[in-house]
Amino acid sequence: MKNVLIIEDNDDFRESTVEILELAGYRVFSATEGRSGVELALKNKPDIILCDIMMPNLDGYGVLFLLGKHQETASIPFIFLTAKAERADMRKAMEMGADDYLTKPFDDVELLNAIETRLRKKEITDKRKPLHIASEEDQNHLLNDLHLKGRAKNYKKKQSIYEEGDKPLYIYKVKSGKVRSYLFYHDGRELSTNIFTTGDYFGYEALLAHEKYSDNTQTIEETELCLINKDVFFELLYQNPAIAQKFIGLLSENIREKEEQLLRLAYHTVRKRVADALVVVSKKFLGDQNADECVIRISRDDLAALAGTANETISRTLADFKEEKLLSKEGNAIRIHSISKLSTIKQ
Numbered sequence: 001m002k003n004v005l006i007i008e009d010n011d012d013f014r015e016s017t018v019e020i021l022e023l024a025g026y027r028v029f030s031a032t033e034g035r036s037g038v039e040l041a042l043k044n045k046p047d048i049i050l051c052d053i054m055m056p057n058l059d060g061y062g063v064l065f066l067l068g069k070h071q072e073t074a075s076i077p078f079i080f081l082t083a084k085a086e087r088a089d090m091r092k093a094m095e096m097g098a099d100d101y102l103t104k105p106f107d108d109v110e111l112l113n114a115i116e117t118r119l120r121k122k123e124i125t126d127k128r129k130p131l132h133i134a135s136e137e138d139q140n141h142l143l144n145d146l147h148l149k150g151r152a153k154n155y156k157k158k159q160s161i162y163e164e165g166d167k168p169l170y171i172y173k174v175k176s177g178k179v180r181s182y183l184f185y186h187d188g189r190e191l192s193t194n195i196f197t198t199g200d201y202f203g204y205e206a207l208l209a210h211e212k213y214s215d216n217t218q219t220i221e222e223t224e225l226c227l228i229n230k231d232v233f234f235e236l237l238y239q240n241p242a243i244a245q246k247f248i249g250l251l252s253e254n255i256r257e258k259e260e261q262l263l264r265l266a267y268h269t270v271r272k273r274v275a276d277a278l279v280v281v282s283k284k285f286l287g288d289q290n291a292d293e294c295v296i297r298i299s300r301d302d303l304a305a306l307a308g309t310a311n312e313t314i315s316r317t318l319a320d321f322k323e324e325k326l327l328s329k330e331g332n333a334i335r336i337h338s339i340s341k342l343s344t345i346k347q
Contacts, residue, residue, distance in 0.1 A: 002119060005029045005046040007037030007063060008081065009055045013104070017050070020108050026115075034058025038066050041073050047122075048115055050102075053082040053093070064096050077118035146201075146236065146243065147173045150228035161217040161225070162203065168213060170227040171204040177223025178284070181215045182305055192306035193258065195220070195284045204247060205254065207233065220302060265308045274317040275345040277307040278327070282336050294336045 004026045008014035014030055021028045029044055031037035034051075035058050041049060049067070053060035060080055067073040079100040080093045093101050099118050102111065152175065155161065161172065161179065172179075179196040193215060196202045206213045207230050237244045264276055281303070282294040298306075304314045318334070321327050326342055328335045336342065 147226040178220040190305040
């Protein structure tokens with residue numbers, strides 16, 4: 001049996017409404033004014049509240065406001081009763097959080113329909129499971145298992161994976177090796193936009209946007225990738241909100257990184273851009289390791305594309321950094337002696 005609280009200062013109207021509700025099978029509590037109505041609501045926790053607007057001492061708006069301050073009564077369906085039908089009153093009632101609005105006089109069917117509708121909606125709402133926000137650990141666990149749905153493929157050094165204008169068929173996970181993404185200037189020069197290392201996913205932006213690839217990808221060294229079919233990927237997104245949640249986070253991170261890259265290209269000196277590029281590459285090579293020294297293997301061409309400058313400039317700047325003991329050459333590799341010092345270069 002559902003409990004109904006009616007707060008109404010008109011004795012005849014209150015008593016007739018109580019009688020109707022009791023005949024319909026409801027247990028009814030009643031109050032003659034707002035303050036006692038609030039006390040009854042807090043004490044009995046009714047399933048629904050009917051409340052007159054125009055009452056002495058504490059009007060219906062005040063009742064709704066006070067009950068909204070208490071967690072145990074804030075979600076109880078609330079229907080205003082009033083003899084005034086002005087739109088301003090109706091709008092104010094709804095803006096304050098009322099669920100419905102009945103204008104006196106109303107018939108028995110109208111009253112019972114309003115109550116049953118609100119109770120039914122409340123039951124549906126209560127049955128819905130709250131949205132589960134997966135922890136970072138859960139998201140990473142699901143993301144790491146995503147590659148089990150794909151197939152492995154080996155790529156040689158400097159091998160293209162996809163090109164601008166291609167239709168996306170997969171998302172990719174780096175199992176070993178390194179991949180860079182890049183764009184072309186109108187004059188044919190390249191601008192590297194990202195480097196992907198072991199554990200990174202890429203190629204999903206175009207897939208999620210249902211567009212063709214807007215960039216190019218190529219391996220930096222011999223690389224093994226996991227290719228996950230787009231249909232499998234979308235199925236997993238729909239079935240596992242935590243995976244969708246993780247990729248939303250990855251998209252947001254990519255946007256932030258690209259914004260930072262644009263700022264570097266627009267406002268930093270060439271020296272600062274080269275230093276930043278070396279720092280980015282070093283962190284990619286280090287992965288989760290927390291170290292200040294690192295050996296990186298990247299061609300002058302790739303480094304120039306990442307810094308947005310010419311090869312000749314890269315050579316001069318690397319020579320300057322070598323003289324300043326910030327790095328040294330080891331065959332085809334570059335040893336960064338202090339990532340922190342490179343990251344603090346301003347000019």
